[in-house]
Amino acid sequence: MEEVKYLFYVEKFLMNPTYNDIKNANSMRGNEIRKTPLVYSPTFSDITGSQIYLKAEFQQKTGSFKIRGAYYKIKLLSSEEKKYGVVAASAGNHAQGVAFASSLEKIPCTIIMPKNASPSKVSATKGYGATVILEGVNYDEASAKAKEISQKTGATMIHAFDDSEVIAAQGVIGLEILEELPDVDEIYVPIGGGGLAAGVLIAIKEKNPKIKVIGVQSKSFPSMYESIKNGSLTSCGGARTIADGISVKIPGQKTFSIIKELIDEVVLVDDSEIIKAMFLLMERSKFVVEPAGVVGLAYLISTKPAPGKKVVTILSGGNVDMYLLGQIVDKGLATMGRLLKISILLPDRPGAFKEIVDEISAANANIVEVVHDRLSSNINAGSAGVTLSLETQGKEQTDKLIEILKKKNIQFSLMT
Structure with missing residues (x-):
């Protein structure tokens, strides 16, 4: 009897979930699991040239699709x-x-x-x-x-991620997308271990195999990308990345078997692209989404791969460490050319700093932070080092300010 029970569980583990399993998961989700909104974004549509819809899984209970x-x-x-x-x-x-x-x-x-x-x-x-x-x-x-x-x-x-019931429940997201946008052309899904992508693939490809599903990974942890390229599970990754939610060195056996058969493509993004997407989501859409959750949008912004098409990107989670969030704002501003950090060496005399401030004010830049240093070993006696963080309206204004400082023969070095 025990052997029969054991064989049942082995067979159950080896079986991949089906479209009917996803429908069953949908019927059992109750009131606790939210049907998250699918939000059309004029901003990201303009940036990418596609019709961009954001699947807001970061608004799910516990802040992530994982609860499903x-x-x-x-x-x-x-x-x-x-x-x-x-x-x-x-x-x-x-x-x-x-x-x-x-x-x-x-x-x-x-x-x-x-x-x-x-x-x-x-x-x-x-x-x-x-x-x-x-x-x-x-x-x-x-x-x-x-x-x-x-x-x-x-x-x-x-x-x-490597569990049939877990995969089936994540696949309900695919059903929700099709319910609201049946004529979607492409769907971009974050991939770590692969549970979300596997479930969405089963749901989407069962209803319409022509809809493209693209998985997105961090360049620091391209385990599914490499596994598909090699045709077998491949362990890789380990470089530091802010996208810790998809930092998986080796995919699941079950998720790999599903994804390699159904996925249209797996693509990669780096941290700078992720930071830019997070920043733009906060500034333009007022959405706070974690690094792993924005990788699909990051790829769309950086490569613009689907001009004119209806595209859904799944924003899979919103649990961002508050300390990281502050850094994202600063780095996002810098990436967009709107935060300029410079180090200036000035003669230590009255009025020297005012001359710099006057030039900055004339260029309509905003001084965010000032650090004044007379004591460091690399600062000569009679001089002062000043580090300035300046907010500008964009790259054009930043470049103009740099040219003004150069023409005034002000000694400075760029720190961003």
């Missing part, structure tokens, strides 16, 4: 399984999704998070009622601990 998979997976557990609770490994969004879904079912929940996980995400996960254990320095080490706890306690392991 966690909720459905936990709903399907038997009464006996629920007695032993669940365990999961995650540094952020999946952790919060599993914790919240467990609280709805009133079952024990243990989340293993890396020791370097964001304190705000640890706090949010605890706030949903989960027991949080900090273990290891990365996802792999946290996952090993979660598996150990699952084996010892009988708690069900809730995988972040």
